[in-house]
Amino acid sequence: MSSTAMYGQIADAYLDFVQKQFKTSMNVIFYGYNVCSIKSHEQIMHDSKRISAEHLITLLSHHFETAGIEVCNADGDADTLIGKIAHGLASEESNVTVITSDTNIVVMLLAQTTDEMEIKSP
Numbered sequence: 001m002s003s004t005a006m007y008g009q010i011a012d013a014y015l016d017f018v019q020k021q022f023k024t025s026m027n028v029i030f031y032g033y034n035v036c037s038i039k040s041h042e043q044i045m046h047d048s049k050r051i052s053a054e055h056l057i058t059l060l061s062h063h064f065e066t067a068g069i070e071v072c073n074a075d076g077d078a079d080t081l082i083g084k085i086a087h088g089l090a091s092e093e094s095n096v097t098v099i100t101s102d103t104n105i106v107v108m109l110l111a112q113t114t115d116e117m118e119i120k121s122p
Contacts (some may be wrong), residue, residue: 001011004052007059008023010056010059011059011060011063012034013065013066014060014063014064015063015067017077018064018069019067022099025070026069026070027069027070027071027072027085027089028064028069028072029071029072029073029078029081029082029085030057030060030061030071030072030073030074030078031073031074031075031078031081046088054090058071060093061073072085079102079108080108082100082105082109083105083109083112086109087112093094099102
């Protein structure tokens with residue numbers, strides 16, 4: 001199996017999981033990595049070297065966007081970005097669910113929660 005096919009299967013597995021878990025529209029936020037351009041994504045797909053976390057995020061971002069999932073990539077800690085997106089969506093949509101295991105995000109959202117927001121922490 002070529003590395004391109006293997007990476008494609010990895011991206012498909014992540015996409016399948018996300019779509020099964022969250023059957024409605026969603027925003028996915030990746031943080032802590034400098035995301036490469038699409039041109040770099042193409043180079044990754046043809047590179048037989050071991051994929052790094054940064055490259056995996058680039059691959060998944062592109063794959064999710066192609067499937068119609070909105071993706072945001074934070075340059076560093078994403079707590080504030082997650083809060084901003086959640087509050088923005090809550091003002092536009094009838095229901096927003098934030099799923100996180102990050103205690104800082106949970107505390108921040110609890111302090112700023114609205115009736116339209118549901119906060120879950122696994």
